[in-house]
Amino acid sequence: MTNETRTATQQHAVLIQLGPEDLVHAQRLHFSQFMRSRGGIIQLAVLSIAATALFALLMFGARGKSFMSPTLPFALASPFIVVASCIGVLFILGGRVARKAFDQQKTLQMPYRISWTDQGIVLQSEYGDARMPWGDFRKLREDRNIILLYESDRLHRLIPKRCFTQAQLADFQACMASAPRR
Numbered sequence: 001m002t003n004e005t006r007t008a009t010q011q012h013a014v015l016i017q018l019g020p021e022d023l024v025h026a027q028r029l030h031f032s033q034f035m036r037s038r039g040g041i042i043q044l045a046v047l048s049i050a051a052t053a054l055f056a057l058l059m060f061g062a063r064g065k066s067f068m069s070p071t072l073p074f075a076l077a078s079p080f081i082v083v084a085s086c087i088g089v090l091f092i093l094g095g096r097v098a099r100k101a102f103d104q105q106k107t108l109q110m111p112y113r114i115s116w117t118d119q120g121i122v123l124q125s126e127y128g129d130a131r132m133p134w135g136d137f138r139k140l141r142e143d144r145n146i147i148l149l150y151e152s153d154r155l156h157r158l159i160p161k162r163c164f165t166q167a168q169l170a171d172f173q174a175c176m177a178s179a180p181r182r
Contacts (some may be wrong), residue, residue, distance in 0.1 A: 003173060012115055012116050012171060012172075013116075014113070016162055016163045020102040023098035026146055026148060029091065029143050030148065044082055045079075047078075110123070112125035117175065119133055134179040146158065147160075
């Protein structure tokens, strides 16, 4: 590595120390993006159909006669019930689950350094180094708190925006523009 390259890398680097709240933000972003995806919509439809079928069977068994009148309103409401249940679980239990995961996974508790160029990112920690070109990321998602760089549909690199200065964040976002946005 030449001095010029080393200096450029040092200028484009931040030290990241994750906390449990970062995991909560990541869970919420992942969930909200998933629910807007084709796979999320299909799963919602399947859950709604299954819930409606179960409700219809229960109503038919309890009444022993026509079950269409109470089933139709439930069928119309079931997508909202399923989504509300998922959101409720995420917001009620999400913080506890994130804190537990943070406490259990030692790699999340260790600081790591991220540096970036137009070609990709370098992640460095006491566990090792990873060099990843932007094109190797399957997709990326971000909100006002967090950036998720996906290596697969579920595995992502979590980068809190709070670790960047405004200039660094703008530069990072400009560089990651070459990553896929599926």
